[in-house]
Amino acid sequence: MSVAEFFNMGGYALYVWSSFGVTAVLMLAEPILLRQRRRSVLQRVRRLHRIRSEEQQ
Amino acid sequence: MSPRQINWFKYSSPSTFYPLAGRLIPWFWMITVVLIAIGLYLSFFVAPTDYKQGEGYRIIFIHVPAAWMSMFIYLVMAFWAAMGLVFNTRLSAMMVQALAPTGAMFTFLALWTGAFWGKPMWGTWWVWDARLTSELILFFLYIGFIALQGAIDDARRADRAGAILLLVGVVNIPIIYFSVKWWNTLHQGASVSLKSGSSMASIMLVTMLIMALGCWAYSIAVALTRVRSIILEREHDSQWVNQLPEVRL
Numbered sequence: 001m002s003v004a005e006f007f008n009m010g011g012y013a014l015y016v017w018s019s020f021g022v023t024a025v026l027m028l029a030e031p032i033l034l035r036q037r038r039r040s041v042l043q044r045v046r047r048l049h050r051i052r053s054e055e056q057q
Numbered sequence: 058m059s060p061r062q063i064n065w066f067k068y069s070s071p072s073t074f075y076p077l078a079g080r081l082i083p084w085f086w087m088i089t090v091v092l093i094a095i096g097l098y099l100s101f102f103v104a105p106t107d108y109k110q111g112e113g114y115r116i117i118f119i120h121v122p123a124a125w126m127s128m129f130i131y132l133v134m135a136f137w138a139a140m141g142l143v144f145n146t147r148l149s150a151m152m153v154q155a156l157a158p159t160g161a162m163f164t165f166l167a168l169w170t171g172a173f174w175g176k177p178m179w180g181t182w183w184v185w186d187a188r189l190t191s192e193l194i195l196f197f198l199y200i201g202f203i204a205l206q207g208a209i210d211d212a213r214r215a216d217r218a219g220a221i222l223l224l225v226g227v228v229n230i231p232i233i234y235f236s237v238k239w240w241n242t243l244h245q246g247a248s249v250s251l252k253s254g255s256s257m258a259s260i261m262l263v264t265m266l267i268m269a270l271g272c273w274a275y276s277i278a279v280a281l282t283r284v285r286s287i288i289l290e291r292e293h294d295s296q297w298v299n300q301l302p303e304v305r306l
Binding site (some may be wrong): 006009010012014015016018019022023025026027030031034035038039041042044045046048049052056 | 101104106111112113115116119120123158159162165166173176177190197273277278282283285286289290293294298299303304305306
């Protein structure tokens with residue numbers, strides 16, 4: 001089986017690659033978004049923590 | 058309580074669950090990557106060409122796991138929602154919230170890959186048949202839950218309202234599952250059933266199961282990551298959060 005044959009998927013290329021492609025994009029995007037969310041949450045919590053400890057002094 | 062009894066409620070406290078989840082996440086990512094890599098290899102290079110559908114049938118290896126996950130995640134959410142209503146544990150509602158976007162994503166993928174499979178095999182992207190329509194309703198239930206949670210400011214009230222929506226919506230799951238039996242649909246019957254076993258070649262079945270387990274590990278990894286952010290958001294003024302090394306930086 002050649003590379004071109006593989007990507008042609010017996011004529012079903014559009015359907016097979018649209019299915020697997022969109023799945024791959026979403027399953028890669030979700031962890032990246034979650035990483036950003038964790039970062040921004042930590043930033044916010046750290047800032048609140050700093051404000052609180054300054055108030056106590 | 059006898060001392061030998063395991064205290065399950067210990068891990069229902071966010072302060073003990075947060076570090077536990079942090080330790081588990083890398084393991085679940087590892088399982089995910091290994092299983093999906095093996096699954097994709099089998100999907101494209103080992104599983105034989107279908108005698109009727111040619112190479113087009115390979116969509117099954119992502120379509121069926123996505124559809125399974127869409128229903129399974131919903132059931133897990135409903136379970137935690139019920140736990141939250143009965144025991145009033147804070148963590149259960151956070152778990153429900155953490156699972157919702159992933160469940161919605163798999164539901165979307167089941168519909169999307171289904172459309173791209175239906176087009177070449179049935180000649181249409183979409184039909185209003187029982188299986189497809191009930192899966193679409195499942196997608197709306199996820200979106201409705203997320204919107205409802207976002208619309209109510211008070212977190213505890215949002216949790217309760219969301220839990221009730223989820224528990225009412227549970228009725229849709231058996232409808233999806235049995236729709237291909239109860240109604241005459243365009244969608245084919247179950248590929249795998251407990252009674253009659255599998256209707257597929259065993260390598261195809263194994264591939265599908267490996268992909269499903271990979272998606273299962275992925276869902277756990279992602280949900281645990283998200284629940285840690287939710288815990289930090291909701292508990293940011295508690296003592297234990299302020300003592301975390303990542304906060305004290």
